[in-house]
Amino acid sequence: MPVDQTRTVRPRTTAGVLAIVGPAMLLVVISSDMVTLVLPMIGSAYGVAKAELAWLVTGFLLTFSIGIPFYGRVADRFSLRSLYVGTLLVFAGGSVVAALAPGFVPIVIGRVIMGAGAAAIPVLSVVAVMRLLPPDRRAVGFGLLGAVGGTGAALGPAFGGVIGQLIGWRGLFWTTAGLALVLLPGVLQGLPATPGADRRPIDVAGGLLLGSSIGALLLGVTQGQTNGFGSPASWPLIIAAPVLAVLFVWRLRTAAHPFVTPGLFAHRAFTAATLTVLLAMAVNLATLVFVPTMIIEENALTPGLASVIMIPGGIALGVLSPVAGRLMGRYGPRPPVLGGLIMIAAATLTLAFGAGASPVLVAVAVTGLGAGFAFVITNVTAVAAESQPPELAGAGLGIFQGAQFLGAGTGPALAGVLLDARHGTGPVLPWYALEAPAYSDLFLVLTAVTLIALVIAAGTLRSRP
CATH class of the missing domain: 4.10.860 (DNA Excision Repair, Uvrb; Chain A)
Incomplete structure (x- = not known):
């Protein structure tokens, strides 16, 4: 007989829920690209070429992207506690495999296992907010999760670089294994063991x-x-x-x-939210990846100084994500999403005109990007989560977050291809007069992609909840 979770699971406080799922979310998002700065260490240890080293990132992202829809679906059937515990153990196990690896291939296998475990945490965290918080606190919860995710994405390479420098690349994997195990007592104590309400076969x-x-x-x-x-x-x-x-x-x-209710795709707001997050995440990650590269190449700054310029964007994302959740409760998702996309477009257009200009201008644009993304990610996540009843929301959220991380993976890759293609050519913008035309063209294209997302959101999302 189906279990009505709305009766068997008591609402929690926002702080109580985020204290459990927030650290887990931070850990797995950091883990996705924490190996970036230790790749040279691993390559020199095993004599591996740069193209092969990329599998340490790709292998993780591959199982991560494939796993997200599955975990969303099983979240509708099994308890949050059992899924969290099981997948954190898988993640820790993959970390141990990588730490003990006698060669390069076992490290890749460890990263693949880590991705399989990590894939569960983002979607389960959103499901936890949806099920455990009262309706009037969910938008704020989504905003705080967005802040945690954005912070993790910004900290990943730095975390890996610092830990790798201090205790070596094996120590990096031992660290993630230990952190995953440390999270288990809080999960066991704070998340419900109530099974999901959807008893249909998967x-x-x-x-x-x-x-x-x-x-x-x-x-x-x-x-x-x-x-x-x-x-x-x-x-x-x-x-x-x-x-x-x-x-x-x-x-x-x-x-x-x-696998999912067919009517889900007939829900215009869910479809718009999914397409919007796909495009917005692609623009956001492509900008965060290539702005530091541009500053290092065009302004002759060190990687350390380049990373400092990115900090205001992360602060803006962290501070404004809860504010975005409160605005949705008052005005509905449409105004903050449209406002956020306009801010992102303004930021990328500023970079298109100012590629190669003062790092101060770049820092201002990155701050605008973080602020705009805070309003977008918080509200489209809330729209996707509320498109179905809380006890059946997992499958839809799995698809939504699959699109989100697909954008995160493909955005920088396609941006890199475009950047390579435009090197040595003149700028598209006739008013551009600086010395980085390829970067100018890249950010102009990202502006166009953001405007497409703006049109999608403007034509579909409603103004009030």
């Missing part, structure tokens, strides 16, 4: 088609950036991605118990 075939479609596109794009889009490592995967997506839709229509 359509494993449908989930595999969905996850494989996301994974094929992500892997194809990242391989295209490394080896060229005409390489056999890239184009077959990019072609396979839409084929798998079509098969998923077919499975959705024909399965007796489809």
